[in-house]
Amino acid sequence: MSDTCSDTSQVLNRHVYRWLVIATPALPPPAIEQPAAHQVSYGLVTGRAGRGTVRVLVHANGKRLASRPLEGRRFTLRVTLPRGDVRLRVTTIARNGRRSSAHVHDVFGLPASARPRLVASRLDRTLARKLTPTVRGYSGNAAYYVQSLTGGSGAAWNAKARFPAASTLKLALAATVLAEHRGIPPPGSRIDSLLRELIVPSDDEAANTLLVWLAGSTSSGAYRVNDLMRSIGLTDSLMYGGYQVTRALSSRIPLRADEAPAFGVGKYTTAWDMASLWRALWLASGGIGPLRESRPGLTPADARYLLWLTAHVRDQPKLDTSIRRDRAVDVLHKAGWISAARHDTGLVFWEGGVFVAGVMPYSSWGVSTSSDRLAGRVASLALQRYRRSEG
Numbered sequence: 001m002s003d004t005c006s007d008t009s010q011v012l013n014r015h016v017y018r019w020l021v022i023a024t025p026a027l028p029p030p031a032i033e034q035p036a037a038h039q040v041s042y043g044l045v046t047g048r049a050g051r052g053t054v055r056v057l058v059h060a061n062g063k064r065l066a067s068r069p070l071e072g073r074r075f076t077l078r079v080t081l082p083r084g085d086v087r088l089r090v091t092t093i094a095r096n097g098r099r100s101s102a103h104v105h106d107v108f109g110l111p112a113s114a115r116p117r118l119v120a121s122r123l124d125r126t127l128a129r130k131l132t133p134t135v136r137g138y139s140g141n142a143a144y145y146v147q148s149l150t151g152g153s154g155a156a157w158n159a160k161a162r163f164p165a166a167s168t169l170k171l172a173l174a175a176t177v178l179a180e181h182r183g184i185p186p187p188g189s190r191i192d193s194l195l196r197e198l199i200v201p202s203d204d205e206a207a208n209t210l211l212v213w214l215a216g217s218t219s220s221g222a223y224r225v226n227d228l229m230r231s232i233g234l235t236d237s238l239m240y241g242g243y244q245v246t247r248a249l250s251s252r253i254p255l256r257a258d259e260a261p262a263f264g265v266g267k268y269t270t271a272w273d274m275a276s277l278w279r280a281l282w283l284a285s286g287g288i289g290p291l292r293e294s295r296p297g298l299t300p301a302d303a304r305y306l307l308w309l310t311a312h313v314r315d316q317p318k319l320d321t322s323i324r325r326d327r328a329v330d331v332l333h334k335a336g337w338i339s340a341a342r343h344d345t346g347l348v349f350w351e352g353g354v355f356v357a358g359v360m361p362y363s364s365w366g367v368s369t370s371s372d373r374l375a376g377r378v379a380s381l382a383l384q385r386y387r388r389s390e391g
Contacts, residue, residue, distance in 0.1 A: 032102050040332075043112040046077075047075055085109075110349050111352075113351065121154060131378055143159055149354050151386070161360075162269070163362050177195065184302060194210050307332055318375040341361065352390050359374060
């Protein structure tokens with residue numbers, strides 16, 4: 001008789017348990033605000049959990065990064081993301097043990113130490129002694145500007161000299177488009193596709209199409225790009241019309257034009273201007289800086305999207321010629337090259353922070369891969385110096 005009662009009790013308990021499972025409402029998945037797909041991230045994870053959530057977990061590429069108790073429904077966590085492309089999962093847990101998860105794909109992880117902030121610039125004489133002879137020894141005209149954006153120290157030579165800009169100004173064009181476009185272009189949309197073509201393979205036809213989209217013609221669109229650059233103090237850069245399509249901030253770091261090349265009429269820029277544009281975009285990704293003040297339409301999400309695009313640039317190694325072998329380093333860059341010039345400008349992220357670099361070699365009789373090696377040498381020496389002085 002007792003055995004029969006025990007069996008009946010077990011059956012009833014199973015039925016009650018099943019009823020409770022069915023009757024208990026599912027925990028809604030968390031709504032993740034940051035990071036977002038197709039953006040860079042410095043490790044900030046924010047969002048809103050479903051009612052009844054008591055704990056939040058964060059995983060990246062299958063590895064747990066954080067587990068925190070939650071009071072209320074809003075969550076804000078700072079985690080150390082893996083470097084490069086990341087798949088993020090946020091899991092919420094309710095009091096009854098129910099779980100729910102949301103995923104974000106195509107996030108590019110950057111070091112938390114590189115979070116945007118304002119710092120005062122100062123000359124690093126040791127770095128200058130290393131870099132200036134290297135650049136001055138180039139067998140043509142050249143210029144460089146390097147500065148740690150986390151510590152402020154840097155060096156420069158010939159940084160105000162104007163050089164043919166080539167494709168470097170496509171970065172300014174992309175920023176102008178995003179400032180005018182309402183929100184980040186949806187993935188696969190016409191503007192998104194054009195921006196990807198503009199930045200990743202550096203397509204000239206995409207550049208012309210976006211210039212026309214801005215203001216009805218390539219020349220009018222160029223005026224819009226120039227206006228954005230002037231608004232943040234970049235007076236030595238000029239987007240001169242479109243591209244020929246072929247189908248086959250104040251600073252204590254010295255800024256001069258020591259050996260400016262003569263190249264006629266056309267697009268031009270300087271190592272200082274391009275480094276300043278990169279710095280402005282980096283600051284904008286954190287919601288601060290001159291671009292956010294002059295172009296409110298360029299949101300922090302827009303800037304993080306543009307930086308994500310530059311993280312996937314396809315180009316011959318330049319700034320990253322040697323440091324690309326270092327898995328603890330990421331280079332976000334936009335190069336420009338024509339027969340007489342092979343420039344590279346961008347941001348170099350390492351475990352201790354980030355520095356900006358612009359290297360502009362020019363030779364009227366033509367350039368070769370030696371200019372790429374020059375950019376790589378500058379970036380490598382700067383990284384060595386910052387690891388010693390700021391690490």
